[in-house]
Amino acid sequence: MSDTTQQLTVQELFNIHHEKLQLTWIAGQQGGKRLIVPEEIKTGPLKTGKDDSNISSIKQVKPDILPGQSLVGYLNLIHPHQIQVLGEMELNYIGGLRDISREDAIRQLFKHQPACIIVSEGNTVPVFLKRRCNENSTPLFSSDISSIKLTDTLHYYLANLFADVITMHGVFMEVNAIGVLITGPSGIGKSELALELITRGHRLVADDAPLFSRIAPDIINGICPAALQDFLEVRGLGVINVRELFGDSAIKINKYLRLIVRLEPVEKGKQLKIDRLEGSYITVRLLDVDVPEITFPVAPGRNLAVLLECAARNHMLRISGYNAAEEFSERQRLLVERGEEK
Secondary structure, eight states, rough: OOOOOOOOHHHHHHHHHHHTOOOOOOOGGGGOOOOOTTTTTTOOOOOOOOOOOOOOOOSOOOOOOOTEEEEEEEEEESSEEEEEEOOHHHHHHHSSHHHHHHHHHHHHHTTTTTTEEEEOTOOOOHHHHHHHHHTTTTOEOOOOOOHHHHHHHHHHHHHHHHOOEOSEEEEEEETEEEEEEEEEEETSHHHHHHHHHHTTEEEEEEEEEEEEEEEEEEEEEEEEOGGGTTEEEETTTEEEEEEHOOOGGGGGSSSEEEEEEEEEETTTOOOOOOOOTTTEEEEEEEETTEEEEEEEEEOOOHHHHHHHHHHHHHHHHHHEEEEEEHHHHHHHHHHHHHHHHH
């Protein structure tokens, strides 16, 4: 697993998304080096004042992240967000408060040192908010885009950026529309199986070292490292460029991991112990997500491509609630009961 922590400054966020999210920098320009950091990290207090230039490393001075503080969200003075989004409803709420109550709410907002504030939906930015942002060196943006689109886009981007990433040995493929990781000992035939699947119309995501990250509580996303994009190493052929050989349709940029297929050699005179009804289904824990795994014994004469295609289809049936082994057992039970009645 990667032991480096991603970091992002407000300036970098603005540079990346200002066109897509129609962001205009209104106030607090001196706070551009403030860091947006993962939710689970709890750090020391942020140095306040006009100059935040000392905030250069996530291991040095960082924003104070309180328990329950999330990355992006609407105005919440009890469970604050690092990126505060103020829409029409939030602005009307603040504007409708009495002077003393409004001052208390604004003080509470800036007490938790938000990384930045975004006024959405083309609303007029209040003068008192501009003044406070300049006083606290808090970047203030405005956008014509809706609050929902702002939060959804930023949540997706930041979740991917800050997700834990691990590298798995194997070939990651899209087979029958689901993400399948083919793994097993070196030399077992993973790349040859992947090549046969590609010729049958399935798509390659990554060979040798796919990267996986959890982007939602139950979703693991798999991608290919940039250096390995489009390439597949096949013993005897060397490295081949799948996109050049089979076209763009043979490559998939990313895919959610739904199934792991492990190839295991069968030694002469020995058989792997596999349940004849359920097969070799087990569940493995990957990035705190349960992922089903199937073991295929590798032996001469076995058509692994057909087996893997069938496994992918059967897994989709299991996801939908159908289990062939359970139906088979139930059918045998009913037949036995009828025989006893006769």
